[in-house]
Amino acid sequence: MDALSYFLMTWLDPQLLLLTALGTMAGIYIGAIPGLSVTMAVSILISFTFSWEVNDALALMVGIYMGGVYGGSRTAILLNIPGAPSAIATAMDGYPMAQKGEAGNAIGLSTVMSVIGGFVGIFVLAIGAPFVSEFALTFQPRDYLLLAVMGILLVGSLSGESLAKGVFAGALGVLIGTVGLDPLTAEERFTFGITELWNGISPVAVMIGLFGVSEALNQLHYLNVKAITQNVTKIIPSWKDVKKYLPLSLQTSGIGVVIGALPGTGGDIAALMAYDHAKRVTKNPEVPFGKGAKEGLVGAETANNAAVGGAYIPMLTLGIPGDAVTAVFIGALFIHGLNPGPLLLVEKPEMFWFTVGNLVLANCFLLIFGLTGIKVFTKIVELPKGILIPLILLLSIVGSYAINNSVADIWWMLGFGVLGYVMKHYGYQVGPVILGVILSRLMDDNWRRAIISDQESIPLLFANLFKSPLSVVLFLAVVFLLLSQTPVWGWMKSLIGRGRRAS
Numbered sequence: 001m002d003a004l005s006y007f008l009m010t011w012l013d014p015q016l017l018l019l020t021a022l023g024t025m026a027g028i029y030i031g032a033i034p035g036l037s038v039t040m041a042v043s044i045l046i047s048f049t050f051s052w053e054v055n056d057a058l059a060l061m062v063g064i065y066m067g068g069v070y071g072g073s074r075t076a077i078l079l080n081i082p083g084a085p086s087a088i089a090t091a092m093d094g095y096p097m098a099q100k101g102e103a104g105n106a107i108g109l110s111t112v113m114s115v116i117g118g119f120v121g122i123f124v125l126a127i128g129a130p131f132v133s134e135f136a137l138t139f140q141p142r143d144y145l146l147l148a149v150m151g152i153l154l155v156g157s158l159s160g161e162s163l164a165k166g167v168f169a170g171a172l173g174v175l176i177g178t179v180g181l182d183p184l185t186a187e188e189r190f191t192f193g194i195t196e197l198w199n200g201i202s203p204v205a206v207m208i209g210l211f212g213v214s215e216a217l218n219q220l221h222y223l224n225v226k227a228i229t230q231n232v233t234k235i236i237p238s239w240k241d242v243k244k245y246l247p248l249s250l251q252t253s254g255i256g257v258v259i260g261a262l263p264g265t266g267g268d269i270a271a272l273m274a275y276d277h278a279k280r281v282t283k284n285p286e287v288p289f290g291k292g293a294k295e296g297l298v299g300a301e302t303a304n305n306a307a308v309g310g311a312y313i314p315m316l317t318l319g320i321p322g323d324a325v326t327a328v329f330i331g332a333l334f335i336h337g338l339n340p341g342p343l344l345l346v347e348k349p350e351m352f353w354f355t356v357g358n359l360v361l362a363n364c365f366l367l368i369f370g371l372t373g374i375k376v377f378t379k380i381v382e383l384p385k386g387i388l389i390p391l392i393l394l395l396s397i398v399g400s401y402a403i404n405n406s407v408a409d410i411w412w413m414l415g416f417g418v419l420g421y422v423m424k425h426y427g428y429q430v431g432p433v434i435l436g437v438i439l440s441r442l443m444d445d446n447w448r449r450a451i452i453s454d455q456e457s458i459p460l461l462f463a464n465l466f467k468s469p470l471s472v473v474l475f476l477a478v479v480f481l482l483l484s485q486t487p488v489w490g491w492m493k494s495l496i497g498r499g500r501r502a503s
Contacts, residue, residue, distance in 0.1 A: 173436020
């Protein structure tokens with residue numbers, strides 16, 4: 001059989017077709033429930049599918065992966081509760097659209113753009129997997145550290161007009177993320193002798209509390225306000241809208257693929273960076289970012305789905321997981337007697353093209369299932385506040401408990417809900433806190449590795465930054481991000497402008 005035959009295998013086999021469809025539909029609804037992560041679902045499936053044929057098992061798991069990444073956008077748009085970390089950026093403009101009665105339009109646009117991003121990621125996987133993998137391997141620990149610092153500095157664009165508030169919120173997230181045992185020395189950090197804190201604070205509990213519970217508390221101020229009727233007569237976005245946002249979607253899809261291909265990152269970081277990119281390149285949005293800008297929704301949704309194809313690149317070509325889900329996939333491949341890595345493409349090239357064809361099919365099903373059931377979903381936000389607020393709290397409690405089956409996570413979730421409510425009251429955005437929690441481990445681990453590789457010398461670490469072109473580019477990007485969000489940048493632009501006029 002040739003490559004095309006393996007590519008079409010999932011399409012032509014009714015059983016594989018059905019498994020992919022079921023996996024995609026299940027993934028959408030699993031991803032929409034806070035606390036039920038795609039990683040958890042795929043991990044559980046391994047125990048049920050280890051006796052299956054490898055193609056059947058992979059078809060089901062690929063469908064759940066593709067659908068789950070998108071599914072988190074549903075509750076992010078309707079309830080401001082991201083079903084997954086990769087939907088955090090989606091909530092920033094998706095939820096304001098729902099508050100205006102445009103939930104159907106927001107879900108329809110996010111679905112189509114997610115599919116476009118998914119196809120871009122799969123295309124790069126099929127065409128440029130070896131090249132992107134080689135580029136990802138050039139990243140040194142200091143480069144990952146700079147990438148994480150860039151992520152923290154991006155909070156300036158996610159936190160209104162105040163860079164100070166954004167950096168403070170991001171730094172608070174990093175502090176929360178470092179609670180627990182030091183991964184290198186096993187020393188306690190910020191545990192205050194409490195053994196329950198040894199494993200740290202669950203990022204999902206933080207996310208659900210800051211977004212879900214804080215929103216429920218905020219809605220208490222509007223108990224007598226009538227719910228907005230959602231317009232769901234026009235769900236599928238017009239060709240005019242798709243054409244208008246296509247250039248931006250292709251740009252942010254590229255960001256998603258590259259970030260997804262970097263081991264240890266994933267769709268959450270890709271979506272936040274793409275959101276920042278969308279805000280920077282969109283000069284005159286019809287609606288301000290954070291108030292329901294469609295450009296923000298496009299950037300986040302294309303990037304997190306494009307990151308799926310990107311995450312597969314190092315997994316299939318190098319045996320290195322691009323994110324947590326592909327790490328589980330590697331375990332599944334080993335269980336089925338396959339060795340992911342460079343030899344996989346030589347010994348089992350059919351698995352590569354089978355996976356590519358399976359991803360394309362799952363992405364097609366994503367479009368079908370993503371555009372159905374929206375009218376039922378949108379009824380959630382039309383519920384009276386007396387029903388909606390307890391529903392949000394119930395989902396938050398179930399979601400936070402489901403992570404580790406721990407009552408302590410519920411208390412953490414409620415505590416961070418109160419913190420999020422207070423932060424919003426004083427003009428602090430909660431998105432940067434979540435970003436800080438997510439990036440804290442990436443920063444911590446790669447800071448240690450960078451110091452160790454540079455003989456535990458901080459001056460030598462900074463000196464080595466200028467020996468690598470990639471490190472130089474990332475360092476200059478960090479400097480640019482810092483300057484561009486301060487008054488210094490405006491002064492420099494005016495100075496350059498005066499110099500041009502004088503010449």
